[in-house]
Amino acid sequence: MASFVTSYGIExxxxxxxxxxxxxxxxxxxxxxxxxxxSEIRKATENFDESLVIGKGGFGKVYKGNMINGxxxxxxxxxxxxxxxxxxxxxxxxxxxxxxxLRHRNIVSLIGCCIHEQEKILVYEYMSKGSLSDxxxxxxxxxxxxxxxxxCLDAGRGLSYLHNNVxxxxxxxxxxFKSENILLHESWTAKVSDFGLSKACPTxxxxxxxxxxxxxxxxxxxxxxxxxxxxxxxxxxxAFGVLLLEVLCRRRAVxxxxxxxxxxxxxxxxxxxxxxxxxxxxxxEIRSEIHRKCLEQFIRLAENCLHDKPEERPNMDMxxxxxxxxxxxxxxxxxxxGGKTIFSRLVDRLPFPSRGEKxxxxxxxxxxxxxxxxxxxxxxxxx
Numbered sequence: 001m002a003s004f005v006t007s008y009g010i011e012x013x014x015x016x017x018x019x020x021x022x023x024x025x026x027x028x029x030x031x032x033x034x035x036x037x038x039s040e041i042r043k044a045t046e047n048f049d050e051s052l053v054i055g056k057g058g059f060g061k062v063y064k065g066n067m068i069n070g071x072x073x074x075x076x077x078x079x080x081x082x083x084x085x086x087x088x089x090x091x092x093x094x095x096x097x098x099x100x101x102l103r104h105r106n107i108v109s110l111i112g113c114c115i116h117e118q119e120k121i122l123v124y125e126y127m128s129k130g131s132l133s134d135x136x137x138x139x140x141x142x143x144x145x146x147x148x149x150x151x152c153l154d155a156g157r158g159l160s161y162l163h164n165n166v167x168x169x170x171x172x173x174x175x176x177f178k179s180e181n182i183l184l185h186e187s188w189t190a191k192v193s194d195f196g197l198s199k200a201c202p203t204x205x206x207x208x209x210x211x212x213x214x215x216x217x218x219x220x221x222x223x224x225x226x227x228x229x230x231x232x233x234x235x236x237x238x239a240f241g242v243l244l245l246e247v248l249c250r251r252r253a254v255x256x257x258x259x260x261x262x263x264x265x266x267x268x269x270x271x272x273x274x275x276x277x278x279x280x281x282x283x284x285e286i287r288s289e290i291h292r293k294c295l296e297q298f299i300r301l302a303e304n305c306l307h308d309k310p311e312e313r314p315n316m317d318m319x320x321x322x323x324x325x326x327x328x329x330x331x332x333x334x335x336x337x338g339g340k341t342i343f344s345r346l347v348d349r350l351p352f353p354s355r356g357e358k359x360x361x362x363x364x365x366x367x368x369x370x371x372x373x374x375x376x377x378x379x380x381x382x383x
Contacts, residue, residue, distance in 0.1 A: 033100045036123055038116040040067065045078055059091065059196075064126065067111075076111060077127070081120040091196030092120045098172060098195040104165075106158030108183055108193040127191065129184035136179060136250055145289040146330060147188060148247045149298075153323045154190035155182050159240060160316035162192070163233045164203075173199045173231055177239040178220045178253065179246055199231060219253030219265055224310050234310035240319065241305025245270050248298065250283035267306060274299070291333035294326055301326075 044065030045052055055062035060082035067074050081092050099110035099122075114121040132151060135141040143151075155177075162172040174181075175197040183193045220242045222235035242253050245266050254263045273281045278299075282290065290298075301322050307313045314322070 033110060034112040036067075036112040036114045036121075038114055038119055038121075041065075041078060041114050041119075041121055041123070044076065048080065067123070074111075075126040075128075077124045079122040079124065081122075083118050092122070094198060095122060095195045098198050098200075102162075102166065102172075102195075104158060104161045105189070106154045106191050107161065108191045124193070127183035127193075128186045129188065131180050132182040132184060132190065132247075133179035135184070136246065137252055142285065145286040146327065146334075148286070149323065149327050149330065151182070151184070151188070151190040152244060152247055153320065153327065155192055155243065156240065156316060156320045156323055158190075158192035159236055160320050162198075163236070163316050170200045170202050171233065173201050173233055174236050174239075175199060175231065176217055176220075177236050177243070178217050179243055182243075201231075201233065217253070222310070223308065232310055233315065234313045237305050237313045237316060237319065238310075240316070241302045241313075242266060244298065244302040244305065248283065248302070249281050250285070291330055294330045294333065297322075297329070298326055 042048070044067045045063045048061075048063065052063045052065065053061050054064045054077065060080045063078040063080065065076050065078045067076050096110070096113050099108075100113075103109070108127065109125040111123045111125060113123065129135070132155075135143060159174065159177065162174060164171055166172050172195075174192065174195065176194060177192070181192060181194040182190050184190055220239040222238040224238075225231050225235045245251075246253055249266065249270065251266055251269065253266045255266070270281060278295075279287060282295070301314075301319065304312075304314055305319065
């Protein structure tokens with residue numbers, strides 16, 4: 001059957017056909033993108049039954065539903081755009097355009113969409129364990145240090161794919177990377193979601209940025225992007241650095257504690273507390289699990305991601321490689337009684353500056369509800 005084009009310019013196949021074309025660098029997902037009839041959506045959600053709502057926000061509501069997929073029953077997440085949400089309409093279009101061609105094990109799959117009169121609906125694969133944010137800050141889920149590292153690695157691989165492997169001539173900048181947008185599969189595999197603010201960025205041009213309006217989430221937003229309006233892949237890297245601290249400390253990116261006059265950013269809080277007592281900043285649940293060398297290198301990686309000069313931050317390929325080595329180091333330490341791990345010996349040979357040597361790590365700006373300070377950082381770039 002011939003493909004047809006939706007009102008958003010997305011090539012799609014009828015429900016009985018094969019998937020839309022994807023780039024050779026992408027990883028084909030199990031569910032091809034297709035247009036879905038409103039009647040099928042109503043049946044899946046029992047006519048939008050409120051008891052099936054699993055999430056809500058300014059965009060509208062998300063329902064858990066069951067849809068027929070070939071000969072099997074597929075559990076899905078159905079995102080229904082609120083009719084009164086004007087901003088949501090633009091984000092809906094962006095998300096359809098972006099996600100319909102993305103296929104990677106660490107990117108949430110868009111199964112299809114429904115566009116019927118005023119109804120605009122997205123259908124995703126269902127992520128049964130919800131968001132990383134919920135587990136860290138609402139459910140109080142017990143999360144081991146290795147599990148947290150592997151979640152960070154999965155999310156990092158998702159971002160690396162977006163930045164470098166979507167197509168030959170362009171990548172994707174997420175622009176709203178945060179723990180709320182990292183969803184967890186039943187197997188604890190982490191996947192990046194919510195591409196409503198994402199921007200395509202050419203890779204075959206001299207400039208490595210795109211001009212964009214300042215949108216995102218306070219606490220994760222790159223200060224250089226906030227002031228310049230120039231969005232780069234390194235803006236996502238900054239947000240990833242915030243996520244690393246959030247996972248380590250189990251503290252929100254922006255929070256208000258008893259006695260504080262205004263919300264404080266996690267990055268500023270981390271800088272202050274780190275100088276007082278490094279162990280204090282670590283979530284009490286995992287303090288006894290973390291190999292000391294692994295903790296130090298993890299913090300250095302976070303600091304590098306938060307460098308105030310975007311060009312000094314590592315790219316996501318470097319971040320992924322470092323996390324892989326950190327996991328290897330921690331696993332070795334878990335089975336090794338004393339002595340240095342292989343990773344520790346490797347790190348000792350790398351040309352890092354001394355601890356007393358200052359680098360240009362982030363002067364955190366007021367828009368993050370923080371105080372201006374300067375990091376002392378030891379780069380950890382693994383080639």
